[in-house]
Amino acid sequence: MTGSNPLIITSMALSAVSLAKNKNFIKENWKPIIAIGATMGLTYGVWSIYQDIKGKTNQTKVELKEDPRYKKTKLTEAQALMKANRLQEAMGTFGKVNEKELNAIRSILTDLTYNDYVKVSKAFGNRGYVTITGISKDSDWIASSKNLSYWLSKELQPQDLDALKQVIPNVF
Numbered sequence: 828m829t830g831s832n833p834l835i836i837t838s839m840a841l842s843a844v845s846l847a848k849n850k851n852f853i854k855e856n857w858k859p860i861i862a863i864g865a866t867m868g869l870t871y872g873v874w875s876i877y878q879d880i881k882g883k884t885n886q887t888k889v890e891l892k893e894d895p896r897y898k899k900t901k902l903t904e905a906q907a908l909m910k911a912n913r914l915q916e917a918m919g920t921f922g923k924v925n926e927k928e929l930n931a932i933r934s935i936l937t938d939l940t941y942n943d944y945v946k947v948s949k950a951f952g953n954r955g956y957v958t959i960t961g962i963s964k965d966s967d968w969i970a971s972s973k974n975l976s977y978w979l980s981k982e983l984q985p986q987d988l989d990a991l992k993q994v995i996p997n998v999f
Contacts, residue, residue: 891945891949898942910950914936924982941996
């Protein structure tokens with residue numbers, strides 16, 4: 828969140844005052860607290876999906892083509908598919924990637940040329956990605972299909988994306 832919402836801050840302050848006055852507040856009001864929390868979680872989920880659809884649809888439609896100005900790829904179809912599957916494994920876990928997964932992604936992307944990336948991206952195709960959680964494994968039925976560039980833009984840290992932009996310009 829980039830800014831603070833004064834209503835949320837006021838609500839939190841009033842809640843703190845209420846809790847201080849009544850030690851049994853949570854015990855007596857657990858149902859409304861759970862209902863409010865669930866409503867807020869659901870609202871955030873819907874908002875996140877809407878923001879994702881609104882802001883990133885053009886990125887999933889980018890058609891990558893081999894560029895004859897760059898070195899021709901030496902990856903076979905099988906190698907490209909293996910790299911694509913390994914990338915999904917590393918990125919398809921709950922939440923943002925951890926350091927181990929990030930290292931795996933970096934090692935897969937290391938030494939790829941532009942045309943190598945194009946081949947891996949084509950092998951990756953469009954795979955289901957749940958934007959809120961980052962989970963992808965077996966989620967095609969609940970998630971919209973996104974390409975490799977979209978996945979990487981959601982999972983990688985800014986410095987990694989900047990390094991990738993140097994090798995693969997005009998993609999991210």
